[in-house]
Amino acid sequence: MINIRFPDGAVRQYEAGVSAMDIAKSISEGLAKKILVAGVNDQVWDLSRPITSDSSIKLFTWNDAEGKNTFWHSSAHLMAEAIEAKFPGVKFWVGPPLDNGFYYDIDLGDRKITEEDLVEIEKKMNELAKQNNVYIRTEKAKADAIAYFTEKGDEYKLDLLQNLEDGNITFYTQGNFTDLCRGPHIPHTGFIKAIKLLNIAGAYWKGDEKNKQLTRIYGITFPTQKELDDYLIMLEEAKKRDHRKLGKELGIYTMNDDVGPGLILWLPNGAVIIEELEKLAKETEEAAGYKRVVTPHLAKENLYLTSGHLPYYADSMFAPMEMDGEKYYLKAMNCPHHHKIFDAEPKSYRDMPYRLAEYGTCYRYEQSGELFGLMRVRCLHMNDAHIYCTKEQFAQEFKAVNDMYLKYFEIFGIDKYVMRLSLHDPEKLGQKYINEPELWLETEELVRNVLKESNIPFVEVKGEGAFYGPKIDVQIWSAIGREFTLATNQVDFAQPRRFKLSFTNQNNEPEIPLIIHRAPLGTHERFIGFLLEHYAGKFPVWLAPLQVKILPISDKFLDYAIAVKTTLQKAGVRVEVDERQEKIGKKIREAEISKVPYMLIVGEKEASENKISVRRHGKGDIGQLSVDEFVHNIAEEIKYRKAD
RNA sequence: GCCGUUGUAGCUCAGAGGUAGAGCACUUCCUUGGUAAGGAAGAGGUCGUGAGUUCAAUUCUCAUCAACGGCUCCA
Numbered sequence: 001m002i003n004i005r006f007p008d009g010a011v012r013q014y015e016a017g018v019s020a021m022d023i024a025k026s027i028s029e030g031l032a033k034k035i036l037v038a039g040v041n042d043q044v045w046d047l048s049r050p051i052t053s054d055s056s057i058k059l060f061t062w063n064d065a066e067g068k069n070t071f072w073h074s075s076a077h078l079m080a081e082a083i084e085a086k087f088p089g090v091k092f093w094v095g096p097p098l099d100n101g102f103y104y105d106i107d108l109g110d111r112k113i114t115e116e117d118l119v120e121i122e123k124k125m126n127e128l129a130k131q132n133n134v135y136i137r138t139e140k141a142k143a144d145a146i147a148y149f150t151e152k153g154d155e156y157k158l159d160l161l162q163n164l165e166d167g168n169i170t171f172y173t174q175g176n177f178t179d180l181c182r183g184p185h186i187p188h189t190g191f192i193k194a195i196k197l198l199n200i201a202g203a204y205w206k207g208d209e210k211n212k213q214l215t216r217i218y219g220i221t222f223p224t225q226k227e228l229d230d231y232l233i234m235l236e237e238a239k240k241r242d243h244r245k246l247g248k249e250l251g252i253y254t255m256n257d258d259v260g261p262g263l264i265l266w267l268p269n270g271a272v273i274i275e276e277l278e279k280l281a282k283e284t285e286e287a288a289g290y291k292r293v294v295t296p297h298l299a300k301e302n303l304y305l306t307s308g309h310l311p312y313y314a315d316s317m318f319a320p321m322e323m324d325g326e327k328y329y330l331k332a333m334n335c336p337h338h339h340k341i342f343d344a345e346p347k348s349y350r351d352m353p354y355r356l357a358e359y360g361t362c363y364r365y366e367q368s369g370e371l372f373g374l375m376r377v378r379c380l381h382m383n384d385a386h387i388y389c390t391k392e393q394f395a396q397e398f399k400a401v402n403d404m405y406l407k408y409f410e411i412f413g414i415d416k417y418v419m420r421l422s423l424h425d426p427e428k429l430g431q432k433y434i435n436e437p438e439l440w441l442e443t444e445e446l447v448r449n450v451l452k453e454s455n456i457p458f459v460e461v462k463g464e465g466a467f468y469g470p471k472i473d474v475q476i477w478s479a480i481g482r483e484f485t486l487a488t489n490q491v492d493f494a495q496p497r498r499f500k501l502s503f504t505n506q507n508n509e510p511e512i513p514l515i516i517h518r519a520p521l522g523t524h525e526r527f528i529g530f531l532l533e534h535y536a537g538k539f540p541v542w543l544a545p546l547q548v549k550i551l552p553i554s555d556k557f558l559d560y561a562i563a564v565k566t567t568l569q570k571a572g573v574r575v576e577v578d579e580r581q582e583k584i585g586k587k588i589r590e591a592e593i594s595k596v597p598y599m600l601i602v603g604e605k606e607a608s609e610n611k612i613s614v615r616r617h618g619k620g621d622i623g624q625l626s627v628d629e630f631v632h633n634i635a636e637e638i639k640y641r642k643a644d
Numbered sequence: 645g646c647c648g649u650u651g652u653a654g655c656u657c658a659g660a661g662g663u664a665g666a667g668c669a670c671u672u673c674c675u676u677g678g679u680a681a682g683g684a685a686g687a688g689g690u691c692g693u694g695a696g697u698u699c700a701a702u703u704c705u706c707a708u709c710a711a712c713g714g715c716u717c718c719a
Contacts, residue, residue, distance in 0.1 A: 103714095112648090113648090114648085114649095115648085115649075198713085199648080199649090199713050199714065200647080200648055200649085200713085200714085201647065201648065201713065201714030201715060202646060202647025202648070202714070202715055203646095203647080203714070203715045203716090204646075204647095204715060204716060207715080207716075208716080209645075209646070209715080209716045209717085213646060213647055213715075214647090214715095215647075215648090216647085216714070216715075218713090218714080244711095244712095248655080249655090255710090255711090257692080257693095257709070257710060261709090261710070261711090309719070312719080313719060315717095316717085316718080316719075332719070333719055335719085362719090364718080364719080366717080366718070367645050367646095367716080367717065367718095368645070368710090369645065369646070369647095369714090369715080369716080369717090370645090370716080370717060370718070371711090372712095376717095376718070466719060467719070468719085471719095484718095485718080488719090490719085517719090551679090553676080553677070553678055554676040554677060554678095555676065556676070581675080581676075581677095582677090582681090582682085583675090583676090583677050583678090583681085583682060584677070584678055584679065585677085585678085585679070585680060585681070585682090586680080586681055586682080587679090587680095588678095588679050588680055589679095589680035589681055590680085590681085591680090592680055593680080599679085601678070601679065603678060604678090605678085613678085613679080615679065620679075620680095621679055
């Protein structure tokens, strides 16, 4: 007999060789029907696999991440079986589960899969799922496994086998499909009741663009049709919140073929938001002791040779233009210009820290396939600043920057974010990263300590640093689940040397400063793209392009409406009057659709009492106020940048 | 840059080898209406761009540009 320990601490005895499924059945039949996979001593196991020694056990259902992962992994195998049935002879690479669904990478040889084929494959999957085929685990000797795939001529699985140790190799078979697989899997295909193949994509083998491109098919499955339907509805809802759709509907930005890909034309409504963000940044930075500067959009080649950017990033810069025998590049970053400003006059320790800020315009030649709405563009406006400081000042300055991030997040109601401490990769020193191993370790430790001391939760990721130093990237998720780096806070130990920057210290000796690069509001492009999705287009009043729309009941009250408008304008409110000869119902409907925060309805009653009827977007009528009261309230709401 | 899909009016979309349609938006007229669409008339498109096949192409073929779903990349 062996002892099985349950999550609640209870221990029960079973015969050696008992399976997790047997154990579940011994507890309740209902549970046995629901569970998909088991956790045995913190490893995820097949339900049928014999347990031979004392163990702790957890039983996972669809509601657990382990359950979903296994379910989707098994679904990938089911899809592979269907594909092999339809297209005999294709070769499979890997088919892992994702946060939502799964994919399988396939070498189709000369064949092509179209979207019509997806429908066929779905049908086949449904047919196979109904057969309740059991996922059978088989342990294989490495030699046997190699023989099997050599026979099959499958170079992909042979490649996988190279990195696997003998004694650790398992195959899984369901129906007519056998795959090299670590497992585990759900008991049988019958659990998979609803299937949707989502799209076909190319994916480089092993993620390397130099390798052959395989065909990747994405899909998702559920234990019930209803869950699939709900998921598809959720996808539709997410599309409504897409910043590209909202950006068009709300007149925020546009693009034009004659202007060029990735070059944003900000429409008047977008420009208002930009102005507001810059106002916020300028206020905040001035209070934090920054000085503002303005620099040109281009510079001579030599500047980027000095900075060291060119060898690393030439591909991402617009090709140089040659004038008077000199090459000029559009700037892809503001740092070198700022360094030259620092260096324009001699500095002493009394000048430090020296903080230079600019909403700098940068141009980056992103590959065509990487462009994405406002999130990846070729001309961007960065909330940039560089802080030149002594080693002693570093921790305090770095912390002050992090605090600024947190302050902004509070204003915008951003609560889902991760600070990612992005480190260098020792194997890529001299290629992707400046070859200064000790300085890397030293500055990484400096940053780590600041984060620890300010109790900011963070994760460390190797190989994500800038080429000149470690950084903190702020990863955020928009309301529709899109993850990206919103802002960045970087340490730079390389450029000060390259630019020979120095200040005179207290001992009258030259000393090299450290530089902090920071951009808490990222770029206007990405930040506004994020805000559109974050607020679903319903901006807080201070950011709303149009803050108030006055809706007269009829033209008889137009004069009064215009008088109210003038009063509001004098108080600094962005306001318009709907002067059209339309019924009030239509005016309200259109104002609601355009997401104006406040609608003021004015008619007989209001005009005679010097009042207005206030309607809040999304909330409906909230009653009458005197004009003065309303002006006072909205002015406060704007001044303090209140969140809704 | 690579794989796949798409490109018709300002927007959302129908459509066919014989040189185009709807709804909304827009213009004009009627209506002066109290919290999410009042009515009528009108105007608006070299069917992304270039070439080829054809008596004829916006429709078929090829190329190209752009957008979209992914991959790669993201200072």
